[in-house]
Amino acid sequence: AQSVTQLGSHVSVSEGALVLLRCNYSSSVPPYLFWYVQYPNQGLQLLLKYTSAATLVKGINGFEAEFKKSETSFHLTKPSAHMSDAAEYFCAVSERGGSNYKLTFGKGTLLTVNP
Amino acid sequence: DAGITQSPRYKITETGRQVTLMCHQTWSHSYMFWYRQDLGHGLRLIYYSAAADITDKGEVPDGYVVSRSKTENFPLTLESATRSQTSVYFCASSGTFGSAYNEQFFGPGTRLTVL
Numbered sequence: 001a002q003s004v005t006q007l008g009s010h011v012s013v014s015e016g017a018l019v020l021l022r023c024n025y026s027s028s029v030p031p032y033l034f035w036y037v038q039y040p041n042q043g044l045q046l047l048l049k050y051t052s053a054a055t056l057v058k059g060i061n062g063f064e065a066e067f068k069k070s071e072t073s074f075h076l077t078k079p080s081a082h083m084s085d086a087a088e089y090f091c092a093v094s095e096r097g098g099s100n101y102k103l104t105f106g107k108g109t110l111l112t113v114n115p
Numbered sequence: 116d117a118g119i120t121q122s123p124r125y126k127i128t129e130t131g132r133q134v135t136l137m138c139h140q141t142w143s144h145s146y147m148f149w150y151r152q153d154l155g156h157g158l159r160l161i162y163y164s165a166a167a168d169i170t171d172k173g174e175v176p177d178g179y180v181v182s183r184s185k186t187e188n189f190p191l192t193l194e195s196a197t198r199s200q201t202s203v204y205f206c207a208s209s210g211t212f213g214s215a216y217n218e219q220f221f222g223p224g225t226r227l228t229v230l
Contacts, residue, residue: 034218043205043221044158090157101146101165101209103219107157 002027004093006106014114019063019078021109023091026072033074034092034103035065044090050074061085086113118142121206121222129230134193136225138206146209147189148219149173149181151202158205164189196229203227 007022025031032051036044048059055067061084065076074091091106119140128134138147149161160173162181170181178200180192189208193200203226207219 036221041224043223044207044219045221046218049218102160102163105158107155 002031002093002095002104004091004104004106006089006091006109008109009107010110010112012112012114013081015083016080019076019081019085019111021076021089021091021111023065023074023076023106024072025074025091025093027093027095029095030067030069031093031095033065033067034094035059035063035074035076036090036092036105038088038090038108040087047076047089081111081113083113083115086111119206119208119220119222121204121225123225124223125226127228127230128196130197131195134196134227136191136193136204136206136227138189138191138222140187140189140206140208140220142208142220143186144208144210144220145186146219147183148207148209149179149189149191150205150207151175151200152205152224153202161191161204193227196227198229201227201229 003026005024034049035047037047038044047063048057050057050067058064063078088108088110090108092103094103122137148163150158152158159175161179164170164183167186183189203224205224206222209219
């Protein structure tokens with residue numbers, strides 16, 4: 001069975017600092033990988049996805065993530081944090097093949113941006 | 116308006132009452148999902164549906180019932196609400212059957228409190 005581990009339930013950065021949110025997955029074959037963002041009192045919005053094209057994936061709002069098969073990781077980064085980036089971020093994985101419609105989510109990382 | 120909507124957005128009920136949460140999408144997506152979000156647990160899948168009249172259990176189905184008579188609607192019913200069902204409920208939809216991968220699109224959520 002697939003699983004997703006997000007290291008750090010809470011990450012705090014200063015405005016302008018690097019954002020690094022960690023995600024590791026467990027899967028027998030390279031899966032599809034997603035990062036979602038949830039702003040307060042809203043639903044989840046897709047930030048970016050990895051579907052086996054380029055290993056470095058660019059998303060919305062200046063975020064990007066790199067798929068590293070050897071490390072089974074898909075960490076999310078942004079060079080310079082903005083106050084508007086404060087939100088909860090979820091990493092998710094889906095299988096290739098028959099069950100690819102189901103997502104397994106990590107428990108989320110709450111990002112705080114300090115002025 | 117196009118998209119995925121949920122109603123009501125907020126609901127307070129009492130233990131033992133029946134509650135139905137509504138979900139409607141305008142994309143004609145094949146798949147629809149119900150999740151609950153609780154602190155420390157991330158998102159957990161309750162039920163999903165691959166098409167009209169096809170539903171299946173997710174990770175935490177006990178105490179919930181779903182139906183899908185029309186492609187665009189996927190109501191979730193709590194037949195006899197319990198305090199442990201106090202949560203934020205999200206509906207999501209995705210792609211077409213047989214797509215290579217299916218990113219999910221989320222509604223705004225329903226915050227349910229069971230007293």
